[in-house]
Amino acid sequence: MQTNFIDLLKNRRSIYALGKNVTATETELNQLIIDAIKETPTAFNSQTTRAVILYGAKHDQLWDLVVERLRSEVPNEAAYEKTKQKIASFKAAYGTILFLTDTATVHQLENDFALYAANFADWAEQAQGSAQNSVWTALAENEIGASLQHYNPLIDEAVQKAFDLPAGWTLRAQMPFGSIDAPAGEKEYMADDQRFKILK
Template sequence: MNTDLLNLLQQRRSIYALGKNIKASNQEIVDLVEDTIQATPTAFNSQTTRAVFLFGDKHDQLWDIVVKRLKSEVPTEAAYEKTKQKIASFKAAYGTILYFTDTKVVHQLEKDFALYADNFATWAEQGQGSAQLNTWVALANNNIGASLQHYNPLIDDEVAKAFDIPEGWSLRAQMPFGEILSPAGDKDTMAKADQFKVLG
């Protein structure tokens, strides 16, 4: 069996030690990710995933929003210091992709296809997962590291205001990306006998 795709998937890891020295230009990254997301299938071809690219000062602004917002959420000053270090590692990256779901499209599909109305929110999340994974793999294939973060919904309102996010776009994830300064560690997988069942 051809294992080219498997090899690409195995390249994709959560990279937390990220830097700013990458060879691709901003436009090359945007083109790659836009094409990747548009090539990702969605239920009913609904295309509910949206993405916002943050570079330079806008990238820094996002992580400043996050670290400021988290101050009221952590229990102690010592815990906040650890939180600040973690967020600083994301800010040290080259850029960030914000992933959104266009809920207006989801709600319209619920109205248009009432028989399946209960499924469209779930299908939108499946589309998100597919788009995020495909983007992650595409970046890894270009030697660009990334991780996937979820500070939503804590930062939703401030992000919407700061970056002029359209009404109805629901923030689902944040993907800092950049130079790989340190590779990921070993990854554990569960026993196949516990995870899969083969019949016939």
């Protein structure tokens, strides 16, 4: 059987040592990200995932507001110093993708298809995971590292205001991306018999 797709999935890892040495142009990166999201399936073809791609000063602004927002969440100055170091590693990346869900579309689907109303929020979350994996894998195929962060909902209000986002776009994740300055560690897997059943 063909395993090219499986090989691509294996190549996608959480890269935390990210840098700015990316040879692809922003135009190329933008199109790669957009195409990966557009080609990701969604329930009822609802297309609820939104993305904001940040570079340069806007990328820096995001991580500056994250570190400032976290100041009040950590117990002491020593913990805050560790937090700042972690956020600095994301800021060192080339750019960041904000993944959001258009809740207005979700609510419209709930109204239009009452029989399935209880499912659309879950399906939107499934679409998010699929879109994030699609983008992450496409970046990895091009030797661009990324990781997935979740500082929402702490930063939701600040992000919406800073980047003038529509009120219905709810932040779900942040993906810093850039050059791979150090590889990921070994990945551990659960035993297959603990995760899978094959029945006949």
